[in-house]
Amino acid sequence: MALNLKGTIETLKKALSKAWDRQSRAFLLDLLTEAGLLGAGETPHQDELARIHEKAESYLGVGLAEAARQPVISAQAAAYRTGKRAVGIDFSFTRADLNALDLLREDMLFWIGKSYDRRFSGWMGDRVREYFSEGLSRVQLTERIAEQLDVIDPNVKDYLALMADHNTTRIAEMGHVSGYEEAGVEYAEIVAVMDARTSPICRHLNGRIIPVSAMSAQRDRLLSAAKSRSIEAAKKAQPMLSAAAGKGLDILNETRTGKIIEEGIGLPPYHFRCRTTTVAHFEPAEYPEKVKEWTINGEVPRDKVSELVGYAKNARWGTHKTIWKKNEGGDDKPHLTAFVH
Known part of the structure; x- marks a missing residue:
């Protein structure tokens, strides 16, 4: 694409x-x-x-x-x-x-x-x-x-x-x-182009999961603004963020995806010259991958909290080694699981 x-x-x-x-x-x-x-x-x-x-x-x-x-x-x-x-x-x-x-x-x-x-x-x-x-x-x-x-x-x-x-x-x-x-896709994942040019905004949003319903609602607000030819309505429907000050800084300080969506941030572009896009998202089968999503989104679904606590209690934290991958900031060498986490 x-x-x-x-x-x-x-x-x-x-x-x-x-x-x-x-x-x-x-x-x-x-x-x-x-x-x-x-x-x-x-x-x-x-x-x-x-x-x-x-x-x-x-x-x-x-x-x-x-x-x-x-x-x-x-x-x-x-x-x-x-x-x-x-x-x-x-x-x-x-x-x-x-x-x-x-x-x-x-x-x-x-x-x-x-x-x-x-x-x-x-x-x-x-x-x-x-x-x-x-x-x-x-x-x-x-x-x-x-x-x-x-x-x-x-x-x-x-x-x-x-x-x-x-x-x-x-x-x-x-x-x-x-x-x-x-x-019939219910959720989309934000995918930023990760390189030296990637903005702090897109790094912060990368990997977050957003409901398609929220994107649809924002699309409809944008179309309404286009019909009215109102600059203010267009700005409100899709704020252009900046990490320097104002709205962009507020979003950078917010860890919860749900709260970010409430602020009107949904579909790209998130700023001028933005290269970020979205892809269809389906819930991963592996439990650790599910937990990783919750971490990125800054919130655990309420009906999953007791399940996560039980999983953490039974995990073998630090008793075996895993590779700390370079693309995750590591050195591609084995370390104790607790260290890598």
Whole structure:
């Protein structure tokens, strides 16, 4: 799944970058055409400032969203399908899946279109007024705008790349949830990519078991937020965590998975650039593996407490040796069981 999803994300990033380039060029060409029609060497009239500003919003806001429509549709469908198939069966899309994808598509396109308003509208207005006050000709004004677009270009593309990464990863996980529901899977396990880049958040969540019902509820909250186009609702439905401060730090201090779920933390991504995913989980047959799960989750099921106490009383603690595995922090050498535990 990881390789398929990574390819989809990269394809969408490139498509959004190209869409921005095309819309930027079209915007500048429109300004030059207008300059040629009205007098390239003349200073633009005051009322032209508003029209230039409107053109920027049209090309770099709504126009960018429309230019991105087909790549977004393709990428989201591919990501959702990848997540659903990862459950283990080649599921087909249901009407509920298509309804979810429709909502998510329009939500992403809306925010791509609004990215101009939220990030660059004020900047563009200020620049146009500055250039006008300098008495620049229409062509000189267009050239200045082109220079400044080159300056903000990397920021725009970084923003679009982050949006592509986050949105596609989240939709793949929603596909997971749909697959779990159809397959009758009751629990999922959080699986982080464990390497030098792994965040403290994902290390803390790795291996925890979460009910699919909790993931389904969170998915529904995300879809509701997408329908309302509310940033605050989206943040509440899926908080983006940071180990530096705030919510992320609270979660790092919480050992019980149940409490973490109560805080609204369920399906990935857990932070921006998150690589963590989930897999279907089934209760292990071996008792020590069950106990290991309870340890990771920070809580023992109430109906299992007396059973665990009885098991501990009868265990041969320290009377035999076991290998302390390197992938568990050990040295791959035999030690007394009590020492390894």
